Amino acid sequence: MSETLKAVILYDSMSKGGSTESAINSIGMKLAEEGLYVEKAKCKANADYSFVRDFDIILLGAPVYYFVVASQLLGALVQGNLKKNLKRKKIALFLICGTPGTMAAVLYLPQLKINLVGNRILAEKIFSPAMLTTEDAIDDFVYDVLEEYDRAMRSRTKLQWTEDAQELLETLPPFMQGGIRGLVEDFAEEYGYKTITREIVEQARSEQGK
Numbered sequence: 001m002s003e004t005l006k007a008v009i010l011y012d013s014m015s016k017g018g019s020t021e022s023a024i025n026s027i028g029m030k031l032a033e034e035g036l037y038v039e040k041a042k043c044k045a046n047a048d049y050s051f052v053r054d055f056d057i058i059l060l061g062a063p064v065y066y067f068v069v070a071s072q073l074l075g076a077l078v079q080g081n082l083k084k085n086l087k088r089k090k091i092a093l094f095l096i097c098g099t100p101g102t103m104a105a106v107l108y109l110p111q112l113k114i115n116l117v118g119n120r121i122l123a124e125k126i127f128s129p130a131m132l133t134t135e136d137a138i139d140d141f142v143y144d145v146l147e148e149y150d151r152a153m154r155s156r157t158k159l160q161w162t163e164d165a166q167e168l169l170e171t172l173p174p175f176m177q178g179g180i181r182g183l184v185e186d187f188a189e190e191y192g193y194k195t196i197t198r199e200i201v202e203q204a205r206s207e208q209g210k
């Protein structure tokens with residue numbers, strides 16, 4: 001049986017019950033409908049984000065106020081430890097703003113993406129509050145995220161493990177093997193290795209410990 005995918009939505013907004021909260025609730029419900037385990041967490045710039053390592057997909061979402069992405073999410077990336085904990089994670093981005101055109105893509109998305117160099121961005125979307133009233137926009141975004149995640153995982157199955165590397169993995173307790181396999185494969189993917197040797201497992205392990 002395949003393991004349930006886990007997604008977390010990290011968000012920020014100045015409003016209670018505003019369009020950002022409505023978007024994350026709809027996105028969360030759709031992901032859950034598609035069989036994922038979903039959590040949401042409102043960002044504080046200086047919070048500890050080590051918990052995100054337990055999730056397969058991390059969605060970052062925020063509105064734009066006065067040309068800047070909401071400050072606690074941006075602060076978590078720029079000053080806090082979110083960026084460090086997102087290393088090699090698969091991410092989806094969504095913004096909510098009054099004018100979701102090309103200018104918004106040029107002005108606002110890079111405020112997040114500049115902090116995510118090296119991450120696989122599964123999908124990115126800018127919604128206007130009006131777009132959130134039609135379910136299609138949210139559904140399409142969620143399908144894009146899941147399709148890209150599947151694609152990323154399919155390309156990963158082409159990674160070969162040498163016998164040595166496989167033996168090293170099997171020295172670990174069985175319940176840890178799946179997680180460590182994923183970390184090593186993320187590492188191999190980032191550095192462009194096609195075959196996973198014992199040395200690569202050790203490199204990935206020592207980097208993870210840093």
Ligand SMILES: Cc1cc2nc3c(=O)[nH]c(=O)nc-3n(C[C@H](O)[C@H](O)[C@H](O)COP(=O)(O)O)c2cc1C
Pocket residue numbers: 013014015017018019020021063064065066067068096097098099100104128129
């Ligand atoms: C104070 C304020 C400033 C805003 N500044 C911008 C902006 O610079 N660019 C933009 O496209 N939309 C802007 N908007 C529109 C918001 O991004 C949009 O209404 C969003 O849905 C607000 O999210 P919320 O309901 O979670 O607060 C602004 C809205 C407010 C209330």
